[in-house]
Amino acid sequence: MSTPQDPEPIPSLAELDAMDMAEIAAGRTSADKDLRTDDIGPPPRALQHAFVLWVGGAVAALISAAYGLINLGTISDALRGRLEEGxxxxxxxxxxxxQVDSLSSTYPVIMLIAIVVLLAIQYPLLTAIARHHSRNCRSFYVTAVVLMLLCIPVGIDLLFDYPEVSPVMTVVAWxxxxxxxxxxxxxLRRSVNQWLPEPMRLRPGQMRSRRG
Structure with missing residues (x-):
């Protein structure tokens, strides 16, 4: 007399999740190996142009910072006069x-330091786009540039928009x-988008494939 076989155990939900994650990790590892072995080609010329443009912008920013440091006393006095007039x-x-004295002496220094700090952040991110073939570095670089672009009009108003300051500095800032x-x-040009690796997307179907 034959005994009925035990039914095959049904994996728990936690086990299914672990199996799905293992498959995804294996797929990423395989994709990384393929990326390292494939010839991605040289960086597009758009990245070289972006670097040249950044160097020009950085030179203009350093000119503004140097002028601001040299004329820090004049700028602080002009800002103090504006605050008192207000x-x-x-x-x-x-x-x-x-707070007039503290604001007039603190704000210009903060703006000048921010110029140097943002440039120091942007340079390694920009060079890492081509060196490491990194889409994330491109995203961080664009974010750092946008942050600096938002600060420039404020910096022009706080540092250079005074009769005592040369109007040339406003032109340099713009x-x-x-x-x-x-x-x-x-x-962000199309050639750069095509050269950079595709962003990793986790599709919901991959997580539910075994549960169906």
């Missing part, structure tokens, strides 16, 4: 009188704005 004309919308904007746009 208190006299519209005290409700102006900074408190007790040149910096244009060059950095073009640099970021060149990294």
């Amino acid at each position: 208190i006299a004309t519209d005290p409700r919308e102006s900074a408190p009188a007790t 040149v910096q704005f244009a060059l950095l904007l073009l640099s970021a746009l060149f990294t």
Whole structure:
């Protein structure tokens, strides 16, 4: 008399999840190996153009920073006068009188330091796009450039928009704005998108394939 065979055990939900994740990890490892063995070709010329444009923007930014440091006292005094004038004309919308000295001496320094810090962040990210064939570095670089572009109009107003400051510095700052904007746009060109690896996307069907 034959005994009925035990039914095949049904994997638990946790076991199915573990199997799915193992398959995804194996697929990523295989894709990474294929990427290393395939010839991705040289970086597109758009990245070279982006670097040249960034260098021009960085030079303009360093000129602004150097001028600001040399004339820091003049800029602080001009900002203090603007704040005091604002208190006299519209005290409700102006900074408190007790903070005028601290604001006028602190804001210019913060803006000048921000110029150097953002440039120091942008350079390794831009060079890493081509060196490491990295789409993530491109995204971080564009983000850093956009942040600097947002700061430039504020910096022009706080640092250079005074009769005591040469109007040439405002022109230099807008040149910096244009060059950095073009640099970021060149990294987004179609040739760069095609050269960079495709972004990894986790499809929901991969997680549910075994549960169906």
